[in-house]
Structures are given as C-alpha cells and as structure tokens.
Amino acid sequence: MKILEKPIIVVLLLLVLSGYLYFFQLDKIALTDPDETFYGQTAKEMYLKGEWLTPTLYGQPQFEKPILFYWLIEISYKIFGINEFAVRFPCALFGFLGLVGIYFLGRLLFNNRAGIFSAVLLATSLEYLILSIGCVTDMVLFTLLLFGVLFFFYGQIRRKDYFYLLSSAAFALATLTKGPIGLLLPVAIIALYLALTKNLAIFKKGFMLAGALIVFALIAKPWYFIMYKLHAQDFVNVFFGFHNVTRFLTPEHKIGSQIYYNIPIVLGGFFPWSVFLPLGFWRFCKTAFSRNSKQQAANNEQRNYALFLLLWFIFIFLFFTASSTKLPTYIFPCFLSLALITGKLWDDFLNKKAAQGLIKWMKVSYYALPSLILLIFAGVCIFVKMDYPEMLGKAVITGLFLIFGIALSLAAFIGKKFIAAFLLIAYSVALIIYPLDKLILPALEAHESSKALAKELLKFHKGDEAIGSEYDYRAGIAFYTGKIPVNIVDYSTSHALMGSKDRVWCILKQKNVADLNGPGIDKPKNVVVVFKSGKKRLITNKPL
Secondary structure, eight states: OGGGGSHHHHHHHHHHHHHHHTGGGTTSSOOBTTHHHHHHHHHHHHHHHTOOSSOEETTEEOOSSOSHHHHHHHHHHHHHOSSHHHHHHHHHHHHHHHHHHHHHHHHHHTOHHHHHHHHHHHHTSHHHHHHHSSOOTHHHHHHHHHHHHHHHHHHHHHOOTHHHHHHHHHHHHHHHHHSTHHHHHHHHHHHHHHHHTTOOGGGGOHHHHHHHHHHHHHHHHHHHHHHHHHHHHHHIIIIIIIIIIIHHHSOSSSSOOSTTTHHHHHHHHTTTGGGGHHHHHHHHHHHHTOOOHHHHHHTHHHHHHHHHHHHHHHHHHHHHHHOSSOOTTTTGGGHHHHHHHHHHHHHHHTSTTOOHHHHHHHHHHHHHHHHHHHHHHHHHHHHHHHHOGGGHHHHHHHHHHHHHHHHHHHHHHHTTOHHHHHHHHHHHHHHTHHHIIIIIHHHHHHHHBSHHHHHHHHHHOOTTOEEEEEHHHHHHHHHHHSOOOEEEOSHHHHHHHHTOSSOEEEEEEHHHHGGGGSTTOSOGGGOEEEEEETTEEEEESSOO
C-alpha cells in the first residue's frame, strides 16, 4: 500500500497500536511489588518535597539509579496526579517512541516494509509489551539507546555530522537513566563495528568528536557532579561501587547463576516471534560473513548492517551473561537486533524474488509456531495450577483467545496470504488483552500488589501506631498509605514489633506469620490476622 510509504501515516498507526496495547492498560492493575512501587514511591517523595536532584526513599537518599527516570515520573505526577497511570505513563510513552525508532532504523538500513514489520512484531513481543505497561527503567534505556544508534546511522548514511551530536545526546540521557552502561555498551559496540568494517574516517573528525564529547558532558555530567558535591563518598560507594561494580561481580539474587539463564529470557521475551529467530540469525550470519568477493562488493552496506546488528546482540548478550547479577530485563536492549533481524526476514520472505530455500525454511519456522503455542499453553496451565490455582480457569480462557488468533493466522498462511498471516500473529497478541484485562489482572493484583492490604490498613490504623513491612511490600505500603513502615529484615524485627505494648501492624508473608507464635511473645494468641491478600497477611498484636 502506497499510503504506508509515508512515515507520518506509519507513526500515526503505531500511536493507535500503542494506545490499545499500552496506554489503555496503565491503570488496570495496582502497582506491583517491589520494583514498580520502588520507583513510584521514590518519585512521590521527591515530588511532594519539591526535590529534583537527590532520589529519596523513606526520607533518605537512595542511589540505585540515576535521576532521569524519576524526573519523568515527577513530571507525569504534575500532569496526571499521583496514581498508577502517572507512574507508568513514561514507560508507555517510551514504548511508543521505541516503535517509532525501530521503524525509522529499519527503514534506514533496509526498506520501509522491513521497518514496519520490525515495529509491529516488536510492539507485540511479550517482554516489550510488559515493559511498556510497567514502571521500570529498562524501556526508557532501550529507547534512548535505540535513538542513539538511529542517529549514528543517520550520520553514517546521510553524512551529516550533527546527527552524531544527537547520538551523543541520546547516550548521555541513557547514562542518566541507568548509569555507565548507557555509554559503555553502545560506544564499545560502535567502536568494534567501525574497526571491523575499517570505517575509521569518523575518528579523523576531531572537531565533531570534540563536539560529541561536549554534548555528552553537558547533559550527563552535571547531575553526577552535583551528587558527588552533595553526598561525596557515599554516592560513589553506593552508586558506582555497589550498584554497578559489586552487582556485576557478585550475584545479588538467587536466580541467574546459570550460564544459560539469558537464553530462555530471549526466547520467552520475544514470544511469539522467537520461533523465527534461528532462521533470521542464520541468514544475517550468512550475509555478514559471506566470503564471495563479488557479492561483498555488491552488498557491502547490507553486510555491514547485518554485522552491526549481530554485534549489538552478541555483545549485550555476553556482557549480561558474564554479569553475576542477572534479571530478565537486563538483556532487553538486545531486542533492537531481534526486531530488525526478524522484520527483515519477513520482508525477504514476502519478496517476489525470494529464494526457494528461504521459502522452505520460513514455512518450517512458521509451522513450528502452533506447536510451540500449544506447548507453552500447557506449561503455563501447569505453572498457574501450582502457584495460582484459583486462576487456572481464567488462564485457560485467555490461552484460548491466543490459540484462536493463531488458528486464523495458520489458515491465512496455508492459503498463502502471508501478510495476513503476519498481521494475525500480532492480532493474536492484541486479542488476549481483553481477557487479561477482565480476568487475569484483577486476580493477579492480590498476589503481586500491596494496594488491597494498604487500603485495609487505613481502615483501622490510628494516630502514630507503628507499621512494619517486609522489604518487598514496604514501598507499596508507603505509596498507598502515605506512611513509612519499619523494615522487617528478619524474624527478630517482626518479633520485637509484635511484642510491643502498643498496637502495631505488620505486613508479612503467610509463611512468616506462623513464626510469630514462637517463644518470646507474651501473648501469642493476640497475633491477629486482619486481612489476607494472596500470600500476604496484614496482622496486628491486639484484637480489634
């Protein structure tokens, strides 16, 4: 369709898609513990105090992440008020901007259709969808890195040096979002790419490089400098020492020690499009490392772009595999490569001159999709039955929506209506938004959020009665009650609180409530369970 050749039309369509997938979903579930409430409460305390420099949590400075993400939420609070929608709005906005960025990058490196495919499949990949309706720094980081790469290639291809300055600005903002990796990762990958492609002309542009450094310093340096002036060695030790160096060298969580940890994260996070990754990677490797000199001369640019996307994925994948601390979101920046590799694969497949080998293996990849869907459906049902048994029926209904959409896509593929088959895969993901909204999220809220406990607590809490909470729920209780709970770090803390002569309140896991009936509390019978929410319990030490 010629109308889709106009970028403004594509951007508007991506906005409509984002509106349905992301923006309309932002307040469907309360903030989840512990990450969303951590960022939401930090920004809330800053906003209420008029603080725009030092992130503060429970009245104290905290240096887990730089300032930009908190600024975004504070601005959102100013526009929308303090609520779930405002907390998540920045990530939804950057989710939309990320789709725009991947479209323009695909359009620049390959063609318009490849850019559209890349944007649509990225929009409907599982992890991208989740991070666009959540509140964590990774979506903002991803989008800023993406625009840094986009501007870099505009500078390379259009030969206009001011794009390099824009690229530097994007990486500076990424550094203000999640620290040094916002600079170190992209610079290392770009430098390696330029060295391997022997494209070193950029390093001879001293004036431009100096300008890029100045732009980066003007944007990124002031906040770090101010933090050092205000907090001195505390800032250096906590932010750089612990959250960047120590967490890389020493595992912070029990999960993530396995060398293969990030493989299922990539495959699951890029679902349902991950079924096409093996073929996409094979083709890109074939393009990037082809030894046919005539073919290299004719397709030099395409070979270089394939090489860059492979380097981007491999470098990030290996970096976070080497990191001792691993979380599912850490690997997310590599989705830039996954989207473009898969988008270009579909574009080549739909080319009228597509090779028979590509058509054959594309069909093999596609026909694996329904089988994979059924396998995952069975696995999810088993998991839900074990961890959330009351949600099993709702999970089955939601899965049937997905299976219905994939069945339509399969019918279109068998009928050789391949564009319709592609769009119906995306439709399948969009289709499950309805049962998720009506069935899954309301039931999941009790397990993943402290909002219900906080509302119940406010019904009974009076005056200065002490409140204690385990770490995972502490920020959520603070956000929804406006009161800062004591941190219950172990059995002795909860034991001491519940042994108080005055009324106190505690939020504990169900399994930890039983420990309070041990020796040391004068009247164990006065451990009163006031409210239950998932596996969490609101308790007090005096009968109501």
